[in-house]
Amino acid sequence: MRKLFVLLALGISSGAVAQEDxxxxxxxxxxxxxxxxxxxxxxxxxxxxxxLKMKDTLTYKQTFLSFKYPKEFKISSSMIDPEVAQLTIVSSEGTGIIIQKYESMNPTTLNELVLTELTKESINYGYVAKKSTYKKKLASGQEVEVTRSVLTYKDEVNIYEVASVGKKDAGLIMVTMKMDDEKNSAGQRVIDLMWRSIRMD
Structure with missing residues (x-):
């Protein structure tokens, strides 16, 4: 199987819009x-x-996927495979989300594989990983299992979560990344808003 999870950490800046665009x-x-x-x-x-004003909360919507995000951020979009789109929103400190949208397969068996890719470099460096799982209900009604890995090294904490939802020949992988344990960071607001609003219809 081709590697379908090129997981990027792109910092997205949010400059003020002043041009007559x-x-x-x-x-x-x-x-x-x-x-x-x-x-x-x-x-x-x-x-x-x-x-003309922009709403504080914007909505991304395309085919079977929709979710909301703060207006201060922009979505980085790329095709990592002809039928896999990747959407990334990451704050300057590296906290944020990655959503992969699969058009030809159900990706719900890939959680562990994606989490391993996300964390293996840190673990090789010396971070200690503690894994757990919990359930979360999406805005569209599906219940998903979230696999959570908390990595610690000295006084540093990185937190990764991976969940997926699918149907026949389609689905989503949702990744959240936290480079600290702050509760009110800009990146945490992106994560919270995504979890409250994401839909697969």
């Missing part, structure tokens, strides 16, 4: 606008104030 069409007129910048437009002879 959006177009607003009003009748026959086309106006270039930017986020969070007020505009005074004349519509049908009346002056109208326009201010």
């Amino acid at each position: 959006y177009e607003l069409r009003l009748g026959d007129s086309l106006v270039n606008i930017a986020l969070d910048k007020p505009y005074n437009l004349v519509v049908n002879g009346k002056q109208v104030q326009l201010n």
Whole structure:
């Protein structure tokens, strides 16, 4: 079997959007606008104030997968196989999520394999791993088993979790990565929001 889990740790920065990257069409007129910048437009002879804002929480949706994430982050998307898409959201400290979307196989037997790939380099370095499992219910109703590995080395703590859900010839692998034990980090907010909202329909 080809290696279907190229697990990346990409830090995604979130610079402010100030360019006029959006177009607003009003009748026959086309106006270039930017986020969070007020505009005074004349519509049908009346002056109208326009201010385009982005929601605090954004939604990714494609075929059978959807989940929410904070607007401060961008999704890094890549194809690691012709029928496997990988979505990554990682904070600057390395905490975040990886979601793999399989279009031709049910990946629910790959949890241990993925977790081994994620942790083997740290374990070889000297980290001590403690594994456990627990159940979690997705927003779409499926109950999944989450395999959790807590790696410790001196005063450092890394936490990895892997879960999967599938149906005939399709499915998702969900990975969370924490490079510390902070409860309120930006990366932790990405993880929490993903778990609360992810759906496989």
